[in-house]
Amino acid sequence: MKAAVVEFPGSNCDHDAFEWASRLFHIPTELVWHTETHLKGADLVILPGGFSYGDYLRCGAMAARAPVMDAVIEHAKSGGLVIGICNGFQILCEVGLLPGALLRNQGLAFLCQDVYLRCETSKSPFSRHVGKGTVLRLPIAHHDGNYFTDPKTLKRLQREERILFRYVNPNGDVNEAWNVNGSLDAIAGVLSEGRNVLGMMPHPERASEAVLGNEDGAAILRSALKTLEAAHA
Amino acid sequence: MHEPEVTEALALSHGLSAEEWRTLLERLGRTPSFTELGIFSVMWSEHCCYKSSRVHLKKFPTQGPQVLQGPGENAGVVDIGDGWAVCFKMESHNHPSYIEPYQGAATGVGGILRDVFTMGARPVANLNGLHFGSPNHPKTPALMRGVVAGVGDYGNCVGVPTVGGQVFFHPCYDGNILVNAFTLGVLRSDRIFRGSASGVGNTVWYVGNKTGRDGIHGATMASAEFSEASEEKRPTVQVGDPFTEKRLLEACLELMEKDVIVGIQDMGAAGLTSSSFEMAARAGSGIRLDLDAVPLREEGLTPYEMLLSESQERMLIVAASGHEEDVKSLFAKWGLEASPVGSVTDSGRAEIFWKGEKVADLPVDLVVDDAPAYDRPALERRDFKERLHLDLSTIPDCRDPEETLLQLMGSVDLCSRRWVYRQYDHTVRTNTVAGPGSDAAIVRIKGTSKAVALSLDVNPRYCRLDPYEGAKHAVAEAARNVSCSGALPLAVTDCLNYGNPEKPEVMWEFRRSIEGLSDACRELDTPVVSGNVSFYNETNSEGIYPTPSIAMAGLIEDVSKAVPSHFQQKGDAVLLLGRTDGHLGASEYLWAVHAVEKGAPPPLDWDREKALQKLLRDLASEGKVHSLHDCSDGGLAVALAECCLGERSRLGVTASLQARSHRLDELLFGEDASRALASCSPDIVQPVVNKAREAGIEATLVGTVGGDRFVVNVDGQRLVDLDVGRLRSTWENGLKRVVGG
Amino acid sequence: MKARVHVFLKDGVFDPQGKAVSQALQGLGFSEVHSVRQGKFFDIDTGTVPGEEQEGRLEDYCRKLLANPVIESFSVEVVEP
Amino acid sequence: MKARVHVFLKDGVFDPQGKAVSQALQGLGFSEVHSVRQGKFFDIDTGTVPGEEQEGRLEDYCRKLLANPVIESFSVEVVEP
Ligand SMILES: Nc1ncnc2c1ncn2[C@@H]1O[C@H](COP(=O)(O)OP(=O)(O)O)[C@@H](O)[C@H]1O
């Protein structure tokens, strides 16, 4: 079991993601520079958060055109696991591995705070061991996390149970006041058609350690890890 | 090249005084060229050479076993043990932020980040101190929105968490807001880099953004008063480019791992000029620059413009010769250009060439070390004694403490800062153990069990009423906040914001502040390791209150012992540590409720303060307490309420106080120094009280944590009984009244 | 050539910035404002591009980078061939 | 009326986004690109405004809100009176 964290110029959660996999989960992890063309045999690819190319033009737009993305696409197409967090989610949408786009937050301001997420399905490698209905508390830190897609795609996402996380209140109910960035249908995380690619705005890697006061994020990587281990066994 | 003739009149219009101009002519032995005049005008400006403050700054204690680098470099460095060190500094970006709040604040953050990574440290935490005019002033909301977005967007993009700070409102800042930015970085204590140009023949590299006509004379602008005219006559505003900053940061830190860099400095105020002259001055060397090699963003820049440009995100690096390819390829990896623009010489001169012509040839020491320094006249403020006197008999006691408390909790100075810090990424880098909202921010140091605790403080009202005592309080409060988290205060950086130093009353405020800061830092054993002075915060002759922002860094050896500020556990006992004398002078209560700004700041007794802070740290390290919160602006009632308003904890409290001989407002809202609130398990109250007594600190059981109401009884009478939710919404909506939304 | 490219949100895509601008204008007393949509434009300066290829090239810029087809449309205009 | 307002950085003011876009286009193989400057535009829809007041009104929007006079300039254009 190996992981790779892809680094673009301007990425600033690359080392957080690296530590998440390597220090907290003891997964052998490599950093992969955006100009490279393979992923060093990784089973799990993480596209980290944080301002690739300064978020200039559109968040994730320039990163999506980097050479390394061909390898990421190939990895995803062959069923490999990919998690895009925050800017990584934006990149996955830009490159077409996930549907939709992330618009400016509805209040226009950058938002850094904790949010509550409800896990909507356990049918994915990232949630199998989280459990449907589980409420997680995770931090967000983004300017453009307002998920949008056309009505047809939205219906399809709903029908195919590809909405993995929704913003909810602490009791686990969808409520516009708690959908802080104004996302369509309170969507915080979506899965690809093959369910092997996950994009999410909140940062599980920032909430996986007791010393930081919150370990809710660990469940997502733990689930992915267990799934991969089961597949390898 | 056609250049203006250099005359005394031109020199004066460049901000030099007649006397400085005479000195210059005499020492140089000739009339400077136009380019050279430009160099003198910035290097001898207040902003660059600290001419009004230098003699006074010498009074600071700057040494101690923990100090690895004191003032004089780009930032100070402090040892935190086991081979690790922290590097930090604070800087003002006041004038640019008033002119263009978003870009001014953003580039302020950019500048301080460069000062810190220049030293070889990886920036891990930012703080910001913001002072705005009256909430009712028509410019305040837009300035606030712009500044906060600017601070946030820049730090967020670079990926350095903004973990704390201060926001203060007062009409004295109506025409001169303050934006003070602080960065702390982490480094190995044997890998400190300095801004020194040594090694004859070594190459001088220019890296980062190209040079445009940005901010020419920014340094001189920061050295003069504002007037309506100067609001019109603006230089090209610098635009921040955090993406390039991030790449510069990574590239420089990566290059520092190889043994290539001899000296490095960012191009801040006065750009290429100050960086090259200062680096040569520190090394006692000379420097040769070829301006033809300077990368330009637009055509036709003159040598004068190239030397004075304040384009952002640029660094000057002296690299050992023979490593040219290493330097180039490393920056290329990050999509940045590195251009060789000169070399180190042993001439003691800066020789600057352009198109085959020598456009400047100046002795480095004349420009840097011999810059003017003044001991300007100081005169006690006319109303000083009168305003220290407070006659409480003219002020009615509060009749409805509940109403008064709500008024204070929703007031702009005491309400929640969440509107601000929600726009700042404070969790990136996964080190934030306690972020904004806590007394001190706590940032763990990965790879160790340590954490640093940070607090930024100043109470300008105290400083206006008594600059000496106010300065002492700034240091004491910052240290107390840090001690509340369980950390040992190590050292401070300051940002000294004042009016026009040519006015004796301003100079008096400045000198008294320096004395107060110096005494406080000596008492608390927290030397000053870096800092910044911003004078001329005046508009149409109206100056700001003396505002010495203090940022304190402290060390927690074992991060698992860090203590939060808010109540954690239902049933816990609440103890007040320290003595309540009911001091109302200079208080937030008098200002917010009675619009009175009078009286002396609370007396500060060093023995008591030090004993309290040691007690706080001991309680923390022994794991006896669940929370510690400093009791300062707003007094005891406000501090109690704040303990209930944590991001994550939602606990009420029932407190029972004794008025003794005090008025109610004295008891509830007096701001006696050297106090803190502790919460602990009820069964260890007695050991905690005993421990406090041994330390000579009064400890009083004042209440019990729990429930969803905030209750205060005085002498058995229930005076406050509020739903915590109501308290919270009042407190959280305070800033929205200013900025909307 | 010198060219100007406009990139704008497709109809039906929510435009939080445009909405905020229109509310702010109304708040300033410009009650006649009904709606605002915000877009980006790019002034592009290039070396010589053969006349018949110019528009195509600009469209390539948009398709390859400047616009996100999921949410955005674009229009191109050669200002100086 | 329907109008379009362009807001752009003044000459000489650094445009980091434009610079990054131009580098990205070059990186995608469009080596002919020399420079890009990025701006914003607003498509504004209003109730009736008397013909002779239209341009003035648009300029008011810019001065009061849409443009930051310290670093930006603007141009206005009535698309449908
Ligand atoms: N500009 C700011 N940026 C980030 N955090 C801030 C800012 N201003 C205040 N805060 C945070 O809000 C909390 C309350 O601030 P303050 O009342 O000044 O604290 P204290 O009285 O304990 O010194 C602190 O945690 C502080 O760090």
Ligand SMILES: [Mg+2]
């Ligand atoms: Mg405090």
